[in-house]
Amino acid sequence: MKRPFADREQRKQDLNDEIASHLRLAAQDRRERGEPPERALESARREMGNENLIREAAADQWGWRWLEQLLQDMRYGARTLRRKAGFTGVAALTLALGIGATTAIFSAVNTTLFEPLPYPHPERILMIWDTFQGARSDVTFHTYREIAARNRSFAALGIFEPWQPALLGRAEPERLDGQSVSYGYFSALGVSPALGRGFEPADNAFHGPNVAILSHGLWQRRFGGDASIVGRQVTLDGDAYTIVGVMPRGFEDVLAPTTEIWSPEQYDQGHINDTDTAEWGHHLRMVARLKPGVSFAQANADIAAIAGAPVPEFPRPRWAALKFGFIVDSLQDDVTRAIRPALLAVLGAVMLVLLIACVNVTNLLLARGALRRPEFAMPAALGAGRTRMLRQLLTESLLLAAIGGALGIVVAELGVQALVALSPPELPRVGAIGLDRNVLLFTIAVTTLIGLAVGLVPAVHASHSDLQTDLKQGSRQSSGSHQLTRRALVVAEVGLAMVLLASAGLLFRSLTRLFAVDPGFDASHLLTLQVQTSGHAFDNPDVTRRFFHRALEEVRRNPAVESAALTSLLPLTDDTQFGLYGTSFQKTDRSYDTFRYVVVPGYFETMRIPLRRGRYLEDRDAAAAPHVTVISESLAKKAFGDEDPLGQLMRIGGFPNWPLYTVVGVVADVSQVSLSGGNAVAAYITPEQSWFADQAMSLVVRARGDAAALAPEIRSAVWSVNKDQPIVRVATMERLLAALVLAAVGIYGVLAGSVAERTREIGVRVALGASRGDILAMVMRQGMTLTVIGALIGLAAAAAASRALVTLLFGVSRLDVLLLLGVSAISCWVPARRAAQVDPAITLRSE
Amino acid sequence: MKKRYQDRIELLQGTLDLLILQTLRWGPRHGYGISEAIRAHSGDTLQVDTGSLYPALHRLERQSWIAAEWKTSENNQRVRVYRLTAAGRKQLHSERSRWALLCDAMAGVLEPAKKAGEA
Numbered sequence: 001m002k003r004p005f006a007d008r009e010q011r012k013q014d015l016n017d018e019i020a021s022h023l024r025l026a027a028q029d030r031r032e033r034g035e036p037p038e039r040a041l042e043s044a045r046r047e048m049g050n051e052n053l054i055r056e057a058a059a060d061q062w063g064w065r066w067l068e069q070l071l072q073d074m075r076y077g078a079r080t081l082r083r084k085a086g087f088t089g090v091a092a093l094t095l096a097l098g099i100g101a102t103t104a105i106f107s108a109v110n111t112t113l114f115e116p117l118p119y120p121h122p123e124r125i126l127m128i129w130d131t132f133q134g135a136r137s138d139v140t141f142h143t144y145r146e147i148a149a150r151n152r153s154f155a156a157l158g159i160f161e162p163w164q165p166a167l168l169g170r171a172e173p174e175r176l177d178g179q180s181v182s183y184g185y186f187s188a189l190g191v192s193p194a195l196g197r198g199f200e201p202a203d204n205a206f207h208g209p210n211v212a213i214l215s216h217g218l219w220q221r222r223f224g225g226d227a228s229i230v231g232r233q234v235t236l237d238g239d240a241y242t243i244v245g246v247m248p249r250g251f252e253d254v255l256a257p258t259t260e261i262w263s264p265e266q267y268d269q270g271h272i273n274d275t276d277t278a279e280w281g282h283h284l285r286m287v288a289r290l291k292p293g294v295s296f297a298q299a300n301a302d303i304a305a306i307a308g309a310p311v312p313e314f315p316r317p318r319w320a321a322l323k324f325g326f327i328v329d330s331l332q333d334d335v336t337r338a339i340r341p342a343l344l345a346v347l348g349a350v351m352l353v354l355l356i357a358c359v360n361v362t363n364l365l366l367a368r369g370a371l372r373r374p375e376f377a378m379p380a381a382l383g384a385g386r387t388r389m390l391r392q393l394l395t396e397s398l399l400l401a402a403i404g405g406a407l408g409i410v411v412a413e414l415g416v417q418a419l420v421a422l423s424p425p426e427l428p429r430v431g432a433i434g435l436d437r438n439v440l441l442f443t444i445a446v447t448t449l450i451g452l453a454v455g456l457v458p459a460v461h462a463s464h465s466d467l468q469t470d471l472k473q474g475s476r477q478s479s480g481s482h483q484l485t486r487r488a489l490v491v492a493e494v495g496l497a498m499v500l501l502a503s504a505g506l507l508f509r510s511l512t513r514l515f516a517v518d519p520g521f522d523a524s525h526l527l528t529l530q531v532q533t534s535g536h537a538f539d540n541p542d543v544t545r546r547f548f549h550r551a552l553e554e555v556r557r558n559p560a561v562e563s564a565a566l567t568s569l570l571p572l573t574d575d576t577q578f579g580l581y582g583t584s585f586q587k588t589d590r591s592y593d594t595f596r597y598v599v600v601p602g603y604f605e606t607m608r609i610p611l612r613r614g615r616y617l618e619d620r621d622a623a624a625a626p627h628v629t630v631i632s633e634s635l636a637k638k639a640f641g642d643e644d645p646l647g648q649l650m651r652i653g654g655f656p657n658w659p660l661y662t663v664v665g666v667v668a669d670v671s672q673v674s675l676s677g678g679n680a681v682a683a684y685i686t687p688e689q690s691w692f693a694d695q696a697m698s699l700v701v702r703a704r705g706d707a708a709a710l711a712p713e714i715r716s717a718v719w720s721v722n723k724d725q726p727i728v729r730v731a732t733m734e735r736l737l738a739a740l741v742l743a744a745v746g747i748y749g750v751l752a753g754s755v756a757e758r759t760r761e762i763g764v765r766v767a768l769g770a771s772r773g774d775i776l777a778m779v780m781r782q783g784m785t786l787t788v789i790g791a792l793i794g795l796a797a798a799a800a801a802s803r804a805l806v807t808l809l810f811g812v813s814r815l816d817v818l819l820l821l822g823v824s825a826i827s828c829w830v831p832a833r834r835a836a837q838v839d840p841a842i843t844l845r846s847e
Numbered sequence: 848m849k850k851r852y853q854d855r856i857e858l859l860q861g862t863l864d865l866l867i868l869q870t871l872r873w874g875p876r877h878g879y880g881i882s883e884a885i886r887a888h889s890g891d892t893l894q895v896d897t898g899s900l901y902p903a904l905h906r907l908e909r910q911s912w913i914a915a916e917w918k919t920s921e922n923n924q925r926v927r928v929y930r931l932t933a934a935g936r937k938q939l940h941s942e943r944s945r946w947a948l949l950c951d952a953m954a955g956v957l958e959p960a961k962k963a964g965e966a
Contacts, residue, residue, distance in 0.1 A: 026879055060902065061902050
């Protein structure tokens with residue numbers, strides 16, 4: 001067809017004119033045949049039939065009709081959605097949250113678990129671990145040497161361990177994340193420097209040269225991308241190092257993602273019989289690249305044979321005897337091992353969230369479909385086909401899904417940013433997580449699917465409704481079968497939400513470990529970072545104490561900090577394995593495994609650990625003052641039962657010449673090692689009263705606002721005191737509440753819609769004299785009944801799903817259930833109140 | 848039921864197209880004129896449904912077998928007048944042959960004795 005749109009309006013006008021002229025001619029004929037003029041036109045019209053239908057059928061012949069109808073459907077759909085801005089907002093927001101969460105998590109899962117690692121032949125890269133009690137253990141230097149000498153499978157073999165040098169020089173000193181590696185490290189990954197050279201065996205010689213390789217980022221940041229850097233010297237921790245190479249731009253070190261600088265390890269290859277050396281310590285990780293043609297299984301068999309057959313050149317001490325062989329894993333599986341179950345679980349959770357979002361929106365559309373039935377009854381009576389109406393409704397739901405999808409991408413972008421910000425920096429490939437093409441395709445596919453899914457039920461429902469009834473009873477919209485479907489959906493939704501909440505409790509448990517969340521202290525807005533001291537100056541305990549004291553003062557000066565404190569142990573971290581001491585009381589003979597917490601006054605207040613008896617530690621508990629301690633509730637109970645523990649004398653550690661502490665307070669228990677608790681108990685003392693100064697302390701900072709955003713400022717506050725001190729393990733303790741928010745939004749929308757539908761009924765009741773209280777009760781009873789039914793079904797389903805879920809429900813979700821009930825109560829109450837405040841006359845007239 | 852309109856268009860399509868083309872062979876006419884002519888020539892047997900007529904006219908126009916223009920009628924009315932195009936004339940010819948073929952075939956089926964005798 002030529003010019004399908006330009007003359008379209010003209011053609012429509014022509015068609016109208018043509019049919020009008022047909023009518024005129026027919027009427028004229030009738031008049032000429034003697035029919036009375038006033039009846040002629042009417043009979044002609046009756047003879048002709050449905051004008052609209054003729055027009056449509058004729059226009060159907062023009063071609064491009066489908067496109068025009070699509071545009072028309074979309075225009076109409078857009079108008080409808082605009083007119084119901086509130087409805088559209090709730091529905092689109094619901095979908096956006098679901099789509100956004102799913103997209104964000106999918107992007108992380110896709111990047112981390114499924115995309116190949118950014119190296120040549122990544123499938124050939126392996127990690128090799130020593131075995132200790134069936135689990136992975138770092139290897140020793142001499143084990144590495146033995147494998148390097150004896151294996152027949154590897155094209156390259158490398159070892160590496162963390163190294164945190166302070167970079168000094170013209171600019172401000174800076175603590176770098178580095179790795180100390182063997183010359184095979186980069187060849188194992190299959191990447192060589194873009195500038196200069198890689199490490200050579202000579203670099204790994206004992207007391208060998210001080211050389212280093214820079215990351216592209218560090219090279220740009222600190223040296224302005226100057227190509228003459230190779231061969232120049234820089235000062236690291238007071239020693240001169242020669243830069244020999246720069247890694248290519250975009251090189252990701254998945255083994256240590258934050259690394260910016262590498263230096264060669266320089267262990268002593270001789271003295272293998274001296275077992276009391278670092279060379280026999282388990283502190284190295286090992287990475288290998290298979291020779292082409294060698295399979296994973298062959299390599300595994302090869303090194304298993306090496307482990308099983310010691311040779312005289314490589315004597316092994318007891319702790320590195322390799323009796324249990326090696327654990328070998330592909331690099332990708334190895335680096336994602338910790339995060340894989342959590343990521344998959346979260347993906348499952350957000351998909352469930354998305355499912356709920358779909359049910360919600362289906363529900364909303366259904367609720368609105370009921371209100372719109374007269375609107376559709378009219379075109380149906382005028383001859384609009386059922387398929388046409390179905391198409392119209394589906395266009396609308398697709399449009400809605402598209403809005404949700406577009407918003408969802410925004411949500412996903414924010415979600416990804418949050419995810420990346422919240423992720424521990426050690427998470428492999430965290431920098432590569434983003435909304436790439438695959439992820440966007442995924443989102444579009446999901447959005448389309450949702451558009452069809454949520455539209456289908458209401459559309460079929462609407463197109464099946466009885467025309468005559470709808471036309472005649474256009475005002476009585478809340479009729480039976482419809483209500484039933486809607487109620488079923490509410491029940492299904494609450495049920496799904498319950499399953500989600502219950503499952504989410506379990507699914508998020510692995511995540512909550514990551515984020516170190518736990519009852520016992522208040523995790524909200526809490527930022528934690530560990531400050532380590534390094535350098536010979538800190539051999540003097542007074543210098544150490546003074547440094548930490550001044551660092552804390554700096555941090556507290558920041559206006560965004562509500563409170564801050566220091567602790568030697570951070571609950572729920574690895575710290576705790578170094579903090580266990582046997583304690584005893586003068587009064588009892590028994591000894592208790594107790595965590596020794598060295599905390600500054602203000603720690604309990606910052607963590608919001610409740611005081612049970614006595615007092616917290618205070619500033620007056622200084623070096624010269626009487627030695628005092630605050631103990632945990634469970635320790636008090638264990639040692640003294642119901643007796644008053646205050647004033648008791650306690651010894652921490654087994655040495656009789658260490659000080660005796662007087663118990664001055666009892667505080668609530670804190671989960672020490674894991675969320676599931678454990679029986680270990682705690683004793684708290686001040687740094688000044690400790691018998692040694694801890695070289696690493698954790699800062700706990702309660703932020704007034706976003707805790708994560710505060711991290712850089714806290715870091716620079718500490719570094720303003722001493723620039724050369726490493727700060728590691730920065731994390732916030734916030735919790736994810738997205739699922740609950742979503743369930744709440746959805747329930748509100750559905751119930752609000754249902755109440756709006758019943759506004760007329762309510763109006764009538766008010767007119768008849770029912771009190772507002774009665775109406776509130778009526779609406780709320782129904783909403784609550786549905787919610788309770790759904791909750792019961794959901795609980796049953798969750799219980800059926802897994803016994804693990806049940807145990808978790810007991811601990812976690814009882815609160816969630818209450819919250820959900822609360823939310824549904826509120827979402828009933830608000831619209832019901834609004835309805836009750838409506839003037840009955842207006843309500844009735846609005847029909 | 849009104850909804851069945853479109854089915855009827857399908858049913859009548861071939862025949863109605865032929866009738867329209869044949870009618871226009873005698874000269875240009877407007878839509879109402881065409882339906883009246885068909886009615887008159889068939890001795891009131893064939894009543895062309897308006898709901899079928901206009902879709903058929905627009906279909907034929909799209910296929911360029913007929914062409915339309917607005918004219919003023921003898922009693923001073925603005926009407927859309929259709930005329931046969933060269934392509935339409937050719938189409939009419941082939942449709943008439945097909946119709947003749949169909950009539951023969953129908954006759955053969957409806958009067959099997961005669962056919963059987965021949966065979």
